[in-house]
Every structure is written in C-alpha cells, then in structure tokens.
Amino acid sequence: MKKPTMIRVCNGKTCGCRQAKQIMAAVEQVTGLAAGGQNDDYDVDYRSCTGYCERANNVVVDDTLIYQHAQPATIMSKIRVGLGLPYVKLPPKDINVDELLEL
Numbered sequence: 593m594k595k596p597t598m599i600r601v602c603n604g605k606t607c608g609c610r611q612a613k614q615i616m617a618a619v620e621q622v623t624g625l626a627a628g629g630q631n632d633d634y635d636v637d638y639r640s641c642t643g644y645c646e647r648a649n650n651v652v653v654d655d656t657l658i659y660q661h662a663q664p665a666t667i668m669s670k671i672r673v674g675l676g677l678p679y680v681k682l683p684p685k686d687i688n689v690d691e692l693l694e695l
C-alpha cells in the first residue's frame with residue numbers, strides 16, 4: 593500500500609502572517625481533509641518554521657521537497673507534478689529570542 597503524501601504548510605511567524613491559512617484552505621479543498629487529517633492519499637497539517645522565511649510561503653512535502661513562494665491557486669498542481677526543490681533542513685528562523693535568553 594502506498595504511503596499518503598505528507599503535506600505540511602508552514603505556519604511559523606512569517607508564513608503565518610502571509611498566506612498560510614489560504615494555502616491550507618486550497619490544500620483542504622483539493623484533498624477533502626482538514627488540517628491534521630489523513631486519508632489513503634494525503635496527510636495534511638501545519639508545521640513550524642522551515643528556516644526559509646525569506647522565501648515564504650513554504651510548504652514541505654514528504655519531508656523531501658519544499659515549495660517556496662507558494663501560492664494558494666497553484667500549490668496543489670505543483671505538488672501533483674513534483675515541482676518542489678530538495679528540502680534541506682535548516683534551523684527555524686522564527687525562534688523567540690526572549691525565550692532563549694531566559695534559558
């Protein structure tokens with residue numbers, strides 16, 4: 593059995609202030625799932641900062657591809673044809689500096 597395609601829409605500070613919700617709405621419309629949902633074809637949810645805030649909005653698929661400057665109108669068609677870039681994990685950039693200083 594094929595594993596569902598794991599779609600993670602970044603909802604960190606930068607992406608969250610831009611179109612994260614609209615991108616998730618587009619993903620939900622096509623997949624028929626709400627954030628946190630899974631079926632045989634898709635596993636959909638939000639995720640934390642990918643580290644590529646300057647290229648927001650970001651969507652990570654199967655932890656291997658990243659879709660940068662993602663747009664609600666095109667994200668699912670790009671995912672379907674695999675037009676993402678290889679996802680190289682970076683430390684998140686939306687770290688709360690105040691929290692770090694309290695450690």
Ligand code: FES
Binds near residue numbers: 606607608640641646
């Ligand atoms: S908040 Fe989305 S990549 Fe940093």
